[in-house]
Amino acid sequence: MSGMFTDRDEDRDGAAPAAGAEVEPTQEGTAPPRAPGRRRSRTVLVAAAFVVVTAVAAVGALGLGGDGGEGPAAPPRAGSTVAVTRATLVERTKVDGTLGYGAEIPLPAKASGTVTWLPEAGTVAERGDTLLRVDDRPVVLLYGTLPMYRELGTTAGTAAPDTTGNPTPPAPGGAGGKGGTDGGTDGGTDGGTDTASGGTTGTGGGTGTGGGTGTGGGGNTDAPPRSTPPQPLRGMDVLQFESNLAALGYTGFTVDERFTSGTERAVKRWQKSLGLPETGRVGLGDVVYASGRIRLGQPSVRLGAAAGENVLGYTGTTRKVVVDASAQEASWAVRGAGVAVGLPDGTAVRGQVASVGRQVTAPEGDGGTSGAAPTVPVTVTITDQRSLGRLESGPVSVEYVGRKRENVLAVPVAALVALAEGGHGLETEDGRFVTARTGLFADGMVEVSGPALRAGLKVRIPQ
Structure with missing residues (x-):
């Protein structure tokens, strides 16, 4: 029995069993046990082989140095390839904007009285339309840039100037009388005698009696004043008004800088169509001038309030976009x-x-603490208004062109790889890596340059 145990112990230690020793039969279906020492050595060999393969792969991928811009070749990898091309890259930037009709402007209405009618907000008014009514009189829109600053009409007639030299009639029964004195002076050369009531006697022609009435060239009699007909008013505001009157179909006068009787008759016909008294004169608050069609805003007063220049606001009829652009960019x-x-x-x-504002505005409520950049308003017009459809207001984006690079080498951004020594590179079709300096990024492409790069070179996009 002891010998059998010894033989097993020696066999377990890896020694051959002694001759004639009895060997315990192996059970069916059970694998023979492996030596522990052999399992450990086999595991060490597999781990060493994995380290070697990993090191080789790392050297192939990271050994990109080289002053010539190329590194050692690495085993080719799966992935798509693209060609380096020459292209024009354009940098585009998007900013937020607001679509609308622009800021409202106060209507320069000069009518005084009580507001008796107001239009609905959003109404578009043209030349000749009524903007509002004050004391039930219409305030009419006309086109022009010169504001209404005076009443228009023919001027009143004036009295003829006094050329007699007697601005004040003589007092009756005065001491000597003005006429007696003049008679004695003016007629003296004719040798007459001037006797004035009151005891004054002079030599010369004519006799002055009473309050200075001279005869023989002595006294002067005041002539009755003469009047002139009404004169036409002149000015550029007259020309502007007459141009509008003619455009509304009221003619019979010459469109010029003179408000004549013909203009007055046309004004009366226009006033009749508006239901106004036919005075032929245009009051200061009867019309409002604007550069063209306008879109009326929300009234700032209620019916029955006093009229004023802030009663109603208006904008143009063209939709536009306003961008609060960074003043630094x-x-x-x-x-x-x-x-x-x-x-x-x-x-x-x-x-x-269309325009760029000149006033820089700090962010609202910022106070300079948040670091947000000041802005300037930029107005963008849209020529094809129909392309906006029925959209009248709301947030939009504005995309503009920033930098632009023409005829440069470019590849997709996805083709760039990061180099171990820093910077970027490209992997060629045969597995080599070349350095690439990057420039402008735009539309998924990047500008690249380097001594080993040329148009048509095939580079791999890493997977």
Whole structure:
């Protein structure tokens, strides 16, 4: 029995069993046990092989140095390839904007009295339309840039100037009388005698009696005053008004700077059509001038309130976009520059910078503590108003062109790989890596340059 245990112990230690020793038969269906030492050595060999393979792969991927811009070749990897191309890259930037009709302007109505009728907000008014009524008199829209600053009409007649030299008639029975004195002086050369009531005697022609009535060239008699006919009013405001009157179909006068009787007759016909007294004169508050068609805003007063220049506001009828652009990055906002306006439904329409504000505004309620940049208002007009559909107001985006690079080498941004030593590179079709300096990024492409890069070179997009 002891020998059998010894033989098993020696066999367990890896030694061959002694001759003639009895060997315990192996049970059916059971694998023979493996030596522990052999299992450990086999595990070590597998781990060492994995480290070697990993190190080789790392060297192939990261050994990109080289002053010539190329590194050692690595085993080719699966993935799509693209060619380096020459292209023009354009940097586009989007900013937020607001679609609308612009800021409202107070209507310069000069009528005084009580407001008796107001239009509905959003009403579009043209030349000749009634904007509001004050004391039940219409205030009419006309086109022009010169504001109404005086009443228009023919001027009143004036008295003829007094050329007699006697602005004041002589007092009857005065001491000597004015006429007696004049008679004695003026007629003296004719040798007459002037005797004035009151005891004054003079030499010369004529005899003055009573209050100075001279005969023989002595006294003067005042002539009755003469009047002149009404004179036409002149001015550029007359020309502006007559142009509107003619455009409304009232003629019979010459459109010029003179408000003549012909203009007056045309005004009376116009007043009759408006239900106004036919005076032929245009009052200061009867009309309001604007540069063209206007869109009326929300009234600021109720019916029955006193009229004034802040009764009603208005805007133009053209929809536009206002952008509060960063004052530090507003170099794109040049009058006439083209932009793309993105609408809420995802469509884009063409726009053009119309004006750039000159007043810089700090963010509302900021106080300079948040670090937000000041802004300037940029107005963008849209020529094709029909492209906006029925949209009248709301948030939109404005896309403008920033930097632009023409005829440069470019690849998709996805083709760039980060290099171990820093910077970026590209993997060629045969597995080599070349350095690439990046420039402008735009539309998913990137500008690249380097000594090993050329148009047509095939590079791999990493998976």
